[in-house]
Amino acid sequence: xxxxxxxxxxxxxxxxxxxxxGVLTRRNAVAILMGIELILNAANIxxxxxxxxxxPGAVSGQIFALVVITLAxxxxxxGLALVMAAYRGLETAYVDEINLMKx
Amino acid sequence: xxxxxxxxxxxxxxLIPAVxxxxxxxxxxxxxxxxxxxxxxxxLYVTLDAEFVAGIQVLIxxxxxxxxxxxxxxxxxxGTGLRVRxxxxxxxxxxxxxxxxxxxxxxxxxxxxxxxxxxxxxxxNAAAVxxxxxxxxxxxxxxxxxxxxxxxxGAIIIARREE
Amino acid sequence: MNWLIEIGKxxxxxxxxxxxxxxxVMVMVYAERKLSAWMQARIGPRHVGPxxxxxxxxxxxxxxxxxxxxxxxxxYLVFSTAPLIVAxxxxxxxxxxxxxxxxxxxxxVRDINIGVLYFAAMASLTVIGILTGGWASNNKYSLLGxxxxxxxxxxYEIPLGLSIICVAMLASxxxxxxxVEAQRxxxxxxxxxPFGFFAFVVFIIASTAETNRVxxxxxxxxxxxIAGYQSExxxxxxxxxxLGEYGExxxxxxxxxxxxxxxxxxxxxxxxxxxxFIKTYALVFVMIWVRWTYPRFRIDxxxxxSWKFLLPVGLVNILGIGAWLILLx
Numbered sequence: 359x360x361x362x363x364x365x366x367x368x369x370x371x372x373x374x375x376x377x378x379x380g381v382l383t384r385r386n387a388v389a390i391l392m393g394i395e396l397i398l399n400a401a402n403i404x405x406x407x408x409x410x411x412x413x414p415g416a417v418s419g420q421i422f423a424l425v426v427i428t429l430a431x432x433x434x435x436x437g438l439a440l441v442m443a444a445y446r447g448l449e450t451a452y453v454d455e456i457n458l459m460k461x
Numbered sequence: 462x463x464x465x466x467x468x469x470x471x472x473x474x475x476l477i478p479a480v481x482x483x484x485x486x487x488x489x490x491x492x493x494x495x496x497x498x499x500x501x502x503x504x505l506y507v508t509l510d511a512e513f514v515a516g517i518q519v520l521i522x523x524x525x526x527x528x529x530x531x532x533x534x535x536x537x538x539x540g541t542g543l544r545v546r547x548x549x550x551x552x553x554x555x556x557x558x559x560x561x562x563x564x565x566x567x568x569x570x571x572x573x574x575x576x577x578x579x580x581x582x583x584x585x586n587a588a589a590v591x592x593x594x595x596x597x598x599x600x601x602x603x604x605x606x607x608x609x610x611x612x613x614x615g616a617i618i619i620a621r622r623e624e
Numbered sequence: 625m626n627w628l629i630e631i632g633k634x635x636x637x638x639x640x641x642x643x644x645x646x647x648x649v650m651v652m653v654y655a656e657r658k659l660s661a662w663m664q665a666r667i668g669p670r671h672v673g674p675x676x677x678x679x680x681x682x683x684x685x686x687x688x689x690x691x692x693x694x695x696x697x698x699x700y701l702v703f704s705t706a707p708l709i710v711a712x713x714x715x716x717x718x719x720x721x722x723x724x725x726x727x728x729x730x731x732x733v734r735d736i737n738i739g740v741l742y743f744a745a746m747a748s749l750t751v752i753g754i755l756t757g758g759w760a761s762n763n764k765y766s767l768l769g770x771x772x773x774x775x776x777x778x779x780y781e782i783p784l785g786l787s788i789i790c791v792a793m794l795a796s797x798x799x800x801x802x803x804v805e806a807q808r809x810x811x812x813x814x815x816x817x818p819f820g821f822f823a824f825v826v827f828i829i830a831s832t833a834e835t836n837r838v839x840x841x842x843x844x845x846x847x848x849x850i851a852g853y854q855s856e857x858x859x860x861x862x863x864x865x866x867l868g869e870y871g872e873x874x875x876x877x878x879x880x881x882x883x884x885x886x887x888x889x890x891x892x893x894x895x896x897x898x899x900x901f902i903k904t905y906a907l908v909f910v911m912i913w914v915r916w917t918y919p920r921f922r923i924d925x926x927x928x929x930s931w932k933f934l935l936p937v938g939l940v941n942i943l944g945i946g947a948w949l950i951l952l953x
Contacts, residue, residue: 361468363575366505369472371566373479373502375559380483382555383548388534392482392495395526399502402514410509414580417589420511421598424590427514427521428605432612434526438533439620446622451537454549463627493702493756496749516741524748524781528774531755535771587738587798 366407374400385452387441391434398430467508475501486547492530499523510582513590637733641718649870650680655905656912663916690859698856699760706757707861710868713749717875720800724888724897730801731897739800740788743879744781747834750872751777754836757865758853769852772842772923779930780833780840783826786938790823790945791883800879804887811886816952819944824884826938828907831876833930835869838915842923877907 373396380393402423409419445451448458478494478501485491499522506515583589594602654669654677661668669676694700720739722732736742751774758770792798794815795806803812813824833840842852854865881887881903890899921929 361464361508363577364571365468366509367570368567369475369505371563371570372476373498374566375563376476376479376483378562379555379559382558383552384483385545385547385549386488388530388537389483389488389491389547392491392530395495395522396479396482396498399499399522402518403502403505406506406509406511406514409511410582411577412575414578414582417583417586417593418598420514420586420590421593421601423506423511423514424517424594425601425605427517428609431521431526432608434529435616436612436619438529439616441533442536443619445537452545463630466627487699489699489756489759490702493705493752496752512736512738513741516738516745519745520741520748520785524745524751525778528751528755528778531752531759532771532774535755535759535767585737585797587741 363407363411366403370400370403370407373397373403385454387444387451387453387456388438390453391437391441394433394437395430398426398433402426464508467504471501471504471508473501474498475505488534488547489531492527492534495527495530496523499527511586513587638715641733642715645715645718645871645874646867648874649867650684652870652874652908653683653866654680655908656915659909659912660916663913684863687859687863692861693856693858695762695856698762702756703760703856704861706753706760707857707864707868709753709756710750711864711871713746713753714868714871714875716746716749717743717872717879719746721875721878721882722801722804722887724895724900726897732801735799735801738798740792740798740803740879740883743800743875744785744788747784747872747875748777748781750834750868753868754853757857761853761856763856765850766853766855769855773836773853775923776836776840776842776926777834779927780830780934783930783934783938784830784834786935786942787823787827787830788883790819790938790941793942793945793949794820800882800887804882804889807886808889811884813884816945816948819941819948820884822937822941823945824880826934826941827880827884828910829929829934831880832911832914833926835873835876835911837873837911839918839921840926841920842926873911874904874908877911878904880907 377393377396377400380396381390384390384393405419405423405426407419409417409423413419441451444456448456450456475498478497481494482491482498485494499518503515503518503523506512506518657679658668658676660666669679672678672682694703719733720736720743722730722735724731754773754777755770758766758768758773761767791803791812794812795803797803797806806812812820814820854862857865878900881900885903885907888896888900890896890902894902
């Protein structure tokens with residue numbers, strides 16, 4: 359059996375859903391960020407796989423994978439800075455305990 | 462045959478640690494499990510002829526983002542969270558949604574007829590990516606660097622202790 | 625069954641590279657002990673074998689026999705994985721280092737087309753092992769050492785990457801063999817004067833910091849952190865950390881030779897392989913020399929050096945080399 363586009367899409371779909379599960383069920387803000395990283399990786403697999411199988415010869419999918427990696431780094435830096443700031447002010451990194459704005 | 466074996470091994474390396482990432486009660490182990498996941502994804506990139514993306518993936522994800530995450534886990538008190546409940550009340554619902562999503566996504570991706578084209582990727586990958594970044598995608602490149610700068614400043618201001 | 629042969633080849637090459645690293649680490653540790661003794665007007669090891677040459681073999685055997693102690697309350701799984709990560713990351717560095725040329729074949733495990741990027745990526749994996757090793761020991765000094773090393777290595781990766789970009793610009797390829805061949809006329813350290821030289825200096829400083837050696841050894845400062853992340857490790861695991869550290873030192877020196885000092889090239893009668901080792905060991909000597917000459921930095925001085933000095937110099941270098949490539953070549 360040849361490895362085709364669908365195989366990669368299936369792996370990426372499974373990775374995406376694992377990340378989604380993490381984002382939906384975790385209480386710790388850092389763990390939620392880890393789920394988001396999984397989701398971004400799944401998206402990147404899709405970009406690169408489509409690039410190879412749908413438009414070989416160009417590298418546009420890889421370009422966008424690189425952009426996503428850069429933005430993931432930004433997101434991790436800002437997100438973790440927010441976690442640190444919240445931890446300093448409220449002494450918790452658990453999102454359901456950060457409820458100052460909730461009435 | 463060989464290609465399929467490589468693909469299956471790499472998928473297992475990607476997906477099994479990913480399960481640990483989202484379910485482990487120990488936060489450090491969860492963060493550490495991100496490393497094999499990222500390396501597995503790197504392997505998938507290599508099988509897809511994207512060597513440059515693979516190198517950047519290891520450098521940024523495995524070498525920098527994981528370290529940043531581990532750093533924050535170790536800096537927050539009780540960060541390992543062994544004595545704390547890690548899952549919220551909607552675990553079952555979340556699992557259901559994720560499972561449903563997986564079924565739907567896989568069903569649709571296998572049912573769709575993708576416009577697959579045969580062809581070869583550029584031989585020297587890094588040069589092709591560099592050329593594309595500075596010609597057709599120059600705007601994307603500039604905007605990304607702007608976002609990078611903004612998030613750099615933002616992260617410093619947010620994380621700075623107020624005097 | 626082509627891929628079975630490939631896997632067999634990969635396994636065989638792993639054994640070869642690992643043996644090579646183990647031997648060169650032994651040579652380096654012996655050299656370090658002898659040279660430090662010489663610099664401090666001592667004698668150094670001389671009882672085991674002629675001039676103490678077998679001392680390192682005796683030490684290795686001793687370390688292998690020792691009991692592996694795991695502290696109570698330590699995270700066993702993470703504790704035992706951490707040294708493996710450090711050692712394997714050092715091992716993977718060697719895949720892209722061309723050792724020399726015999727006839728027309730280049731002695732290299734794999735000449736991959738993103739060679740130097742691969743090298744930087746693998747070198748950046750070491751920090752995960754050190755950080756988690758420090759955490760898993762369940763010891764405050766180890767944890768402090770691990771956190772310091774994370775801050776240090778992540779900040780020094782950036783100048784390292786910037787000087788690698790300079791080389792990639794001069795050679796217009798990322799493959800290590802291509803880089804060596806591009807230096808046939810003139811070594812990169814002398815090209816685009818003075819920017820090539822600056823890039824070399826930045827690379828050497830950053831690589832000393834990446835290998836956690838004096839004056840950048842804050843993660844394992846004996847006098848303040850009782851050896852930092854290594855303090856709870858014994859026996860085989862400790863020697864794996866040492867192996868990773870010295871392997872990284874040799875790898876970084878070899879990469880500096882490949883990128884700036886012309887790799888295996890040199891005047892005729894001496895074979896290329898020998899030239900490569902002469903240059904690499906000269907750099908290793910410089911690093912040992914630095915270690916036994918300078919005192920340790922403070923943490924704020926360390927981070928200031930990286931962010932306020934090396935980073936701007938690296939960026940100006942890239943600008944300068946770009947201008948030189950356009951205007952003068």
